[in-house]
Amino acid sequence: MGCGRTLLCILLPPLAVMDKGCGSVVLVTLLTLAGWVPGVIGALVINNRGK
Secondary structure (H helix, E strand, O other): OOHHHHHHHHHOHHHHOHHHOHHHHHHHHHHHHHOHHHHHHHHHHHHOOOO
């Protein structure tokens, strides 16, 4: 994961996981609505999975 993707995870978590599938987008969106920090952590975890 590059610096640009990491910055995108921090600023706009749902946008950072758009290419990971619909379930990931929904999950990160719900986490972001619950609180910004859980959304950022979720986006970082999903993007670090390696696929």
